[in-house]
Amino acid sequence: MGMTLTEKILAKASSQAVVEPGQNIWVNVDLLMTHDVCGPGTIGVFKREFGAEAKVWDSEKIVLIPDHYIFTTDVRANRNVDILRDFAREQDIKYFYDITDRADFKANPDYKGVCHIALAQEGHTRPGEVLFGTDSHTCNAGAFGQFATGIGNTDAGFIMGTGKLLIKVPSTMQFVLNGTLPDYLLAKDLILQIIGDIGVAGATYRTMEFAGETVQNLTMEERMTLCNMAIEAGGKNGTIAADETTYDYLRSRTNKPYESFYSDRDAKFYSSHSYDVSQLEPVVAKPHSPDNRALARECSDVKIDRVYIGSCTGGKTTDFINAAQILKGQKVKVPTYLVPATQKVYEDLFTQKHEGQTLSEIFIEAGCIEPAAPSCAACLGGPKDTFGRMNSAEVCVSTTNRNFPGRMGEKTAQIYLASPYTAAASALTGYVTDPREFLG
DSSP, X not given: OBOOHHHHHHHHHTTOSOOOTTOEEEEEOSEEEEETTTHHHHHHHHXXXXXXXXXXXXXXXXXXXXXXXXXXXXXXXXXXXXXXXXXXXXXXXXXEOOOOOTTOGGGOTTOOBSXXXXXXXXXXXXXXXXXXXXXXXXXXXXXXSSEEEXXXXXXXXXXXXXXXXXXXXXXXXXXXXXXXXXXXXOHHHHHHHHHHHHOTTTTTTEEEEEESHHHHTSOHHHHHHHHHGGGGGTOSEEEOOOOHHHHHHHHTTOOOOOOOOOOOTTBOOSEEEEEEXXXXXXXXXXXXOTTOEEEGGGGTTOXXXXXXXXXXXXXXXXXXXXXXXXXXTOOOSSOEEEEOSBHHHHHHHHHOEETTEEHHXXXXXXXXXXXXXXXXXXXXXXXXXXXXXXXXXXXXXXXSSOXXXXXXXXXXXXXXXXXXXXXXXXXXXXXOOOGGGTOO
């Protein structure tokens, strides 16, 4: 009997020849990631259950990344980072990407930025592996042909002590995307289209496997955007089979061996959905749900107060290159916030060029607010002094992943989720805008 990509990874991780959807299995974990919001709770569970003097199962298979509530004067938020720091020292955690100087993040060369993009850029995401993280967007790493999913603090505390977790094998929904992607569409449009079709509970506890020639032609960063938002459809994980694009990305980042898996021709899928991407148009998710889809051009009468380009979903280097294509030589009409996902992306803004200018020069000339220090920032609200946080009932077009009430701060604020193209085009008009108005 054939197996899907996810079933094969979980079979290997549980030392079984075959696994089936619905089966409960113990898996061996390749990597555990936790950050400043859930790390202290996870550490608390670990110490309570395994003992105050207990040692973690493997100090080289845990990655600690402060990224959520860091550039703030909030005492409790800062205390969270201190707890991570103490634990990393005590347990000799090899991969702790600390942020030491709160006044100037550049002071610490180890700081990386938003966990999901940092994991990829630092070579922690490898085909065939099992990654758990105390963050729902851990599914981002499925872009590398691995099983990656978010878990709670209790599960994470258990993994810290044992390196294992009991999980149920998810069934797999297949999404086959074919056709040439029009030059006004991005991966964000594709995933918002899919979520709009199946709904925010449409993939609950299932794998979303993305395949087809369109997916094969996407860059690693665009593939990450697709898998990142599997959770917005309720998905257990999102995944894309590894190929030459994956291996090219990994070559300079990791020398650890890995094994790639592929869905069998006779694999059983829960459902299969096909798309001809050449027929799609730029879309947005209207307030207050990622599945509240509308065509961007249908929302042209929606006046906006600001634009936010950032987050694990929309703050990668290619996201900023795409925004720069639209903003170059133009002027924004509303405050436009730029938050690179990682330190590496931040540096790219000042070195990567588009038509002879660096990305940051294009943004500053267009009137955007100077790029912020890399972090999750306003994507999940945070303390009142968080950069870009919605502190009043404003309307924002954002490249982030969620637009629930209060997600970016103020509960009455309205957030339209969009691609970097659509966000940049909207910044130029002050209304939700179809990017085709500015592309060729």
